[in-house]
């Protein structure tokens with residue numbers, strides 16, 4: 001009787017316990033990145049720019065070259081690397097505080113310059129690392145430590161939709177919003193990441209995958225409740241799917 | 253060797269290109285725009301080189317950081333308000349031990365200030381400037397020729413010590429045109445940088461980072477930086493002396509202020525006043541020892557700056573209470589004349605009874 | 609740790625990596641995973657695979673496991 005391996009721990013994931021909370025989407029996304037980078041054979045030519053945020057320790061887990069950036073500056077740092085070394089695949093890994101608050105300018109302008117870089121944008125509707133403060137992506141009415149009565153639009157504005165904003169920027173080629181809260185969505189996320197990297201390999205322009213990612217700790221939920229909450233609440237504000245795809249146009 | 257007559261800002265740009273600078277990232281601000289524009293004209297189309305007009309000084313310095321991670325010689329330039337925005341990035345460069353050259357053509361401050369030449373950012377430049385316990389090498393050119401020479405030296409120092417280097421000029425030096433020779437040509441191939449990240453090919457994966465949850469690990473990083481700074485303090489101090497041998501009064505001034513002071517000293521000498529000058533060329537590391545050495549013979553010092561007195565604190569530290577210091581400064585972008593400085597200088601000279 | 613069964617598939621759960629988030633409990637179509645009742649060295653109640661389950665090695669548990677603690681095999 002032969003035994004077939006259906007799923008094995010990804011090769012590029014270092015033998016180390018994640019520091020992430022139980023049920024956290026970051027862990028799932030790390031796993032997917034390792035799988036994709038391995039399957040696309042990119043380890044020898046890929047550099048990741050992790051941010052301050054819960055994923056600041058990403059370097060402990062992904063066995064690839066990594067350079068930490070200052071909060072929100074990922075797209076500018078990636079630009080510097082990519083311009084010097086165009087054959088390197090450069091991607092930023094950014095939280096929603098990082099990419100959609102402090103780093104909006106860097107992101108929009110890198111996209112507009114059609115930088116050949118990829119952003120993995122982890123939207124968990126809060127500032128995770130600093131203890132669950134309100135982010136630009138926080139849901140209306142959502143309670144956080146800095147919106148203790150729930151986010152109010154007349155004071156705190158609306159959930160900021162970075163994928164939609166970036167879709168009207170000419171330099172973006174591929175933008176998809178996915179989630180890591182179910183087997184189906186996780187598979188779709190993996191596909192989207194591969195596609196975004198392929199856009200960069202083909203030198204087409206800026207690509208981004210926005211990933212709705214559960215943060216059970218700061219949402220004050222059990223892991224499984226938080227995975228459901230993504231479907232129940234977040235998806236209403238942040239609909240899943242391909243938001244922009246100019247791959248065909250760019251190729252011809 | 254050919255002589256060129258171009259503005260100081262262009263001199264820095266040309267010298268940088270000849271030093272093998274491959275990447276320039278900038279954002280417009282007066283009085284240094286000619287530097288950015290020169291790079292746009294001459295670097296942007298050069299094989300293997302990059303020029304980007306960034307969306308902000310913050311982005312520009314972070315692009316420098318990225319380029320340095322990839323192993324390129326990279327620089328940015330700005331003037332005072334823009335340099336404030338770059339401080340975050342400079343701190344990261346220092347922490348990650350990445351080379352970079354940052355030019356500050358200072359203007360009057362605080363706030364938006366004025367666009368006229370000033371020396372208002374001495375503290376910011378020599379004390380690290382950003383957050384954390386770090387230093388940057390600070391070079392202070394005083395002429396067109398020195399803009400060229402020090403720019404080329406800045407790239408070498410940055411690479412040798414893996415640290416950000418600041419060229420602290422001012423709006424006047426940037427605008428002045430003086431004949432300049434470029435002594436060094438761009439190295440054919442710059443050595444590949446051991447730290448550069450381009451993917452984990454034929455080696456284990458590498459990380460460039462500062463963040464750690466372990467204070468002891470960070471302490472070790474700080475110790476390593478500190479040992480490096482000690483080495484720089486020993487090896488890299490540079491200064492010029494001018495007519496110090498018989499001087500009774502020593503002017504201490506740097507950059508364009510030293511140029512003005514030189515004019516004042518010439519007038520003083522014409523009146524038989526024994527005045528000389530020490531001009532620090534490296535503001536960090538500061539020539540503490542040289543000042544101490546001079547103070548063994550000379551009692552009176554006259555610090556002249558185009559601010560309200562910043563370098564004077566380093567002079568006080570150097571003198572350790574020995575010697576007497578007087579100060580003259582004009583802040584806000586006002587440029588004093590040599591005659592004005594001579595007037596103040598000679599008054600001091602007589603008040604101290606040095607003519608007797 | 610290794611729980612081999614007569615069925616078509618089986619999984620191995622790394623007890624030390626498991627954080628007891630129980631996501632796999634929910635998604636396993638055959639309800640083959642449950643609380644082991646024992647605490648690992650990080651202080652989590654880890655999950656365990658029930659020996660007499662109908663596991664067909666669909667791999668869903670491994671896909672959703674945030675800790676990459678599950679490996680899946682088919683006989």
Ligand SMILES: Cc1ncc(C[n+]2csc(CCOP(=O)(O)OP(=O)(O)O)c2C)c(N)n1
Pocket residue numbers: 052053054055071094095096097098099122124126127128129130135
């Ligand atoms: C300039 C600066 N400001 C603030 C911080 C503190 N800080 C660290 S991470 C972070 C935000 C984290 O939120 P997010 O980007 O959403 O990532 P998450 O932790 O949720 O994954 C902040 C504000 C910082 N590191 N640098």
Ligand code: SF4
Pocket residue numbers: 019020021022023024025026054124128129214215216217218
């Ligand atoms: S705080 Fe939230 S985002 Fe951060 S590790 Fe915990 S669950 Fe994940």
